[in-house]
Amino acid sequence: MTAPLTARDRLALQWVGMVERWNSLPRASRLLIVLLLALLFYALPLLRPPILTTQQTDFGGIMFSSAALALVAVGLNIVIGYAGLLDLGYIGFYLVGAYTTGVLTSEHWHWPFFLVLPVAIAVTMLSGVLLGAPTLRVRGDYLAIVTLGFGEIIRLIVTNVEWLGAARGIKDIPHPPTIGPDPKPPFGEGGLFTIPHLSWNGLIPSLDENRGTRFLVFGAADAIPYYWLILTVLILVLVADKLVKNSRVGRAWEATREDEDAAELMGVPTFRFKLLAFAMGAAVGGLSGALFASSQGGYINPLSFPLLLSILFVAAVIVGGAGNRWGAVLGGVLVAYLPERFREFADFRLLVFGLALMILPVYRPQGLLPPARTIRARVAEREIELLEGGEDTGPTDDGLDGPEGPDGFGRTNSTGKVG
Amino acid sequence: MDFDFLINNFVGLTVTGLALGAIYALVALGYTMVYGVLQLINFAHSEVFMYGTFAVAWVFVFFHGKQADTQGLGSALPLLAVSLVAAMLLSAAIALLLERVAYRPVLKRNAPRLMALISAIGASFVLAEVMGLRNRFAGWFGLDDDLDNYVAKARDVYSNPVTIQPEGLFSIGDYAVKDVDVLVLGAALLMMVALDQFVRRTRFGRGIRAVAQDPESAALMGVNSTRVVQVTFLIGGLMAGAAATLYMIKIGATRQNAGFILGVKAFTAAVLGGIGNLRGALLGGLLLGVMENYGSALFGSEWKDVVAFVLLILILLVRPSGLLGESLGKARA
Amino acid sequence: MAERILEVDDVTLRFGGLTALDSVSLHIEEGEILGLIGPNGAGKTTCFNVITGVYTPTMGEVRFRGSSLVGLKKHQITRKGIARTFQNIRLFRSMTALENVLVGADANHSSGVLTALFRSPKHRREEADGHERGMDLLEFMGLAGRADELASNLSYGDQRRLEIARAMATQPALLCLDEPAAGFNPQEKAELMALIRRVRDRGYTVLLIEHDMRLVMGVTDRIVVLEFGKKIAEGTPADIRDNPAVIAAYLGVDEDAS
Numbered sequence A: 001m002t003a004p005l006t007a008r009d010r011l012a013l014q015w016v017g018m019v020e021r022w023n024s025l026p027r028a029s030r031l032l033i034v035l036l037l038a039l040l041f042y043a044l045p046l047l048r049p050p051i052l053t054t055q056q057t058d059f060g061g062i063m064f065s066s067a068a069l070a071l072v073a074v075g076l077n078i079v080i081g082y083a084g085l086l087d088l089g090y091i092g093f094y095l096v097g098a099y100t101t102g103v104l105t106s107e108h109w110h111w112p113f114f115l116v117l118p119v120a121i122a123v124t125m126l127s128g129v130l131l132g133a134p135t136l137r138v139r140g141d142y143l144a145i146v147t148l149g150f151g152e153i154i155r156l157i158v159t160n161v162e163w164l165g166a167a168r169g170i171k172d173i174p175h176p177p178t179i180g181p182d183p184k185p186p187f188g189e190g191g192l193f194t195i196p197h198l199s200w201n202g203l204i205p206s207l208d209e210n211r212g213t214r215f216l217v218f219g220a221a222d223a224i225p226y227y228w229l230i231l232t233v234l235i236l237v238l239v240a241d242k243l244v245k246n247s248r249v250g251r252a253w254e255a256t257r258e259d260e261d262a263a264e265l266m267g268v269p270t271f272r273f274k275l276l277a278f279a280m281g282a283a284v285g286g287l288s289g290a291l292f293a294s295s296q297g298g299y300i301n302p303l304s305f306p307l308l309l310s311i312l313f314v315a316a317v318i319v320g321g322a323g324n325r326w327g328a329v330l331g332g333v334l335v336a337y338l339p340e341r342f343r344e345f346a347d348f349r350l351l352v353f354g355l356a357l358m359i360l361p362v363y364r365p366q367g368l369l370p371p372a373r374t375i376r377a378r379v380a381e382r383e384i385e386l387l388e389g390g391e392d393t394g395p396t397d398d399g400l401d402g403p404e405g406p407d408g409f410g411r412t413n414s415t416g417k418v419g
Numbered sequence B: 001m002d003f004d005f006l007i008n009n010f011v012g013l014t015v016t017g018l019a020l021g022a023i024y025a026l027v028a029l030g031y032t033m034v035y036g037v038l039q040l041i042n043f044a045h046s047e048v049f050m051y052g053t054f055a056v057a058w059v060f061v062f063f064h065g066k067q068a069d070t071q072g073l074g075s076a077l078p079l080l081a082v083s084l085v086a087a088m089l090l091s092a093a094i095a096l097l098l099e100r101v102a103y104r105p106v107l108k109r110n111a112p113r114l115m116a117l118i119s120a121i122g123a124s125f126v127l128a129e130v131m132g133l134r135n136r137f138a139g140w141f142g143l144d145d146d147l148d149n150y151v152a153k154a155r156d157v158y159s160n161p162v163t164i165q166p167e168g169l170f171s172i173g174d175y176a177v178k179d180v181d182v183l184v185l186g187a188a189l190l191m192m193v194a195l196d197q198f199v200r201r202t203r204f205g206r207g208i209r210a211v212a213q214d215p216e217s218a219a220l221m222g223v224n225s226t227r228v229v230q231v232t233f234l235i236g237g238l239m240a241g242a243a244a245t246l247y248m249i250k251i252g253a254t255r256q257n258a259g260f261i262l263g264v265k266a267f268t269a270a271v272l273g274g275i276g277n278l279r280g281a282l283l284g285g286l287l288l289g290v291m292e293n294y295g296s297a298l299f300g301s302e303w304k305d306v307v308a309f310v311l312l313i314l315i316l317l318v319r320p321s322g323l324l325g326e327s328l329g330k331a332r333a
Numbered sequence C: 001m002a003e004r005i006l007e008v009d010d011v012t013l014r015f016g017g018l019t020a021l022d023s024v025s026l027h028i029e030e031g032e033i034l035g036l037i038g039p040n041g042a043g044k045t046t047c048f049n050v051i052t053g054v055y056t057p058t059m060g061e062v063r064f065r066g067s068s069l070v071g072l073k074k075h076q077i078t079r080k081g082i083a084r085t086f087q088n089i090r091l092f093r094s095m096t097a098l099e100n101v102l103v104g105a106d107a108n109h110s111s112g113v114l115t116a117l118f119r120s121p122k123h124r125r126e127e128a129d130g131h132e133r134g135m136d137l138l139e140f141m142g143l144a145g146r147a148d149e150l151a152s153n154l155s156y157g158d159q160r161r162l163e164i165a166r167a168m169a170t171q172p173a174l175l176c177l178d179e180p181a182a183g184f185n186p187q188e189k190a191e192l193m194a195l196i197r198r199v200r201d202r203g204y205t206v207l208l209i210e211h212d213m214r215l216v217m218g219v220t221d222r223i224v225v226l227e228f229g230k231k232i233a234e235g236t237p238a239d240i241r242d243n244p245a246v247i248a249a250y251l252g253v254d255e256d257a258s
């Protein structure tokens, strides 16, 4: 094809090529590379690489919140990216997970943390089903406001119900159990051994005498063990996400998102699968909420769950590239990390973030890391466009309607007419 | 549940609820019209409204000064008229800017609609932050002293120096209906009727409906869709400015983030009535305002928003595309 | 006489004031190719929509192998054994050709999140079965080489054929094709008609909407003619050709109008 593609198209093709080359690597070497990468990520807060490391705020803490937001984004990606349901109230599930943990471990009962985790997930899934069952029949765009309302309702309930701690919140949520002896300050640090951190003098690393992480003490002093915990969870969730996406379930989601009527007529019980997406997304949201509740501070209150945070979750998914789990991870990390990295601009953080959100859609309309196939399709479309002589042929859909005239795709379908 | 309170104050709750609802309805227009034409949730419209509220307060500070004062509606009327114009102009300008900067470039690139939503969210942050950092920006130009009255404590509540004291105008039963509520309701209704007529009867109105129905055919028929979209934003902005003035008459204070919750409510009202439907926005707004009032009377004001959203969910269950359901495009001429 | 697989019994469907189907009755016999023809707006697609559960008839009954379909959900009807294509192509555009067919094949599968998570034997069996059937169908439709291509990147003709493959993947007893050759040139049309015969030879019963009278005559066993929502004729191609009502209905209307 001799059509002059733009630099951007070529870059996109290169990226697709890389993805394809990656997919064609033998399974064993792929696994090895992934393992090495994972190891690197585990070690990152210990290595404290220059440039990346935040100076003014605890780097381990930032890594923790980045991984946490990545986890949330991966969960929300199931709902928005796979099933195509715009959920603006995802924070509600996050909150349910956190409060279930708070209530069961501190406020009213004293269950051990790792027993509470599955319960929190189950309760959140249930709330997902309870919300979804009546509302998922509502037309697509209406769902956005309904879910937004749900997020707000949940927040107001915990703000006003005394049994849930009301405005004062829930405190003393226990940390996950320590491996090795418990810390008993000032005499024992607890844990089994200390892993030293690096410090950098320019590009020369050296071991830092003053910083170290005890293996494995979860506590207010050091966020790194939490980071490891949530990174582990994130990896497990990503694996599960991949397994489910590459199955009948994932296909049903995608078909439903593409054309609900057609999917239904091909035998997909779309409502059930949308509900399933809601429940799965809720489960991951609840899991993140539970981890958040027991993290460093061990304290939650309604102010930790503003609706605005929900919007940030959505931004993370879409910025990354809805429909791609790695896009979601990237989006989550960026949304959590960038504002912290640039604390120098402290007051201007949100402003800059807003500007970034405005600029991104212009330059990367599909998000930072859209699914490789989306890129391929777009480039193919561009090629066709160029072959046809370039000039403003409008959306290439038109070509497909061919002799059928203009009543093919587009709005006529949204009126429910199937033809 | 406090039924006695609801029954004893029924008239008052209804009247103030209607006034609040009228404000929701005016803001809802900005959501509903943009949705009708672009199928896009105009997330930053709340900020368009918020700028209007500041315009009102600034006009009062400019002409009246910073000192607190209480006035009746009658004596404040001249300044209110000026601030209405200022708010409508500022909001309309912001709305047009929004269309130009945040929406058009994205839609031109055929980006998915979700991406346009992201741009809108970004624009909303930017607008709110610009307002919240206005003292800093003024400082860059060394104007923070001169503009102190306008920019100091940019992130705090900013009050209209003149508090408008409502006075009873006439009574229904033993409830004295306040002049402020009558003004708010009357002004809002007047504006809605004018807009409705505009969309139904004028050439531009026909253009809006044509684009809402089918942008491609509209373009073929020679409708300038860019212009139509602009007019839509312009109208949304003007209405938001009017809403902002009425809001300031009733509430009297604003803040850099005051738009968010009101925006969510207004969007709820739009959906409640059937998004894309002008009369639906009015109905949805009024219903929401009244129901919120009844709800807070029954369950306590802390449950007000819960009532609003539960109402929304219930209505959508029964009528999945809102109360009046039909779209802007299908509205009959 | 062969068994009746589908019976449309006195079905009326109104859209507001418009009567799109007016007391239409027709039946399809096991193993036949039934042609459904009529001028534009006659109600052919609407008839498909009633059979596949998109619309509930205002009056009347639709029976599949003796049991009523009225009130069933669309996906339930598909799972009972009726599949269709669309007049305006409605593929899952962001999915590959093979994945499109797999979605169809999944209609007969039941694995869910848990089986997928643990890659249970059932999941493996169903995936293998789906891939095998999917590739087989793509091969049959001449699309095997394009299995991994995105549906949106296929040529127009390939998209039409993929729609048929996707519908066949649901393993229907009755296959409803809504103008599958629309937009084809005469050569392509002839090829497609031959293909439809082979589809029938694979054991499917076919209900075919087609504008081109000559083509329908060549491929169908029986024909039902609709006009303005009413059935005006029914019979073998030879009967239909000589039926004055049909000639009148098509008179002045170009045979190939679409």
Ligand SMILES: Nc1ncnc2c1ncn2[C@@H]1O[C@H](COP(=O)(O)OP(=O)(O)OP(=O)(O)O)[C@@H](O)[C@H]1O
Residues within 6 Å of the ligand: A416, A417, A418, A419, C015, C018, C020, C038, C039, C040, C041, C042, C043, C044, C045, C046, C047, C087
């Ligand atoms: N959802 C709907 N709402 C209102 N009217 C409809 C709807 N669907 C179809 N109709 C009308 O019903 C009539 C029959 O339409 P149908 O699509 O079944 O015709 P057709 O025979 O398939 O025509 P064609 O050959 O053009 O495909 C037409 O007048 C059409 O406008």
Ligand SMILES: [Mg+2]
Residues within 6 Å of the ligand: A419, C044, C045, C046, C087
């Ligand atoms: Mg048809």
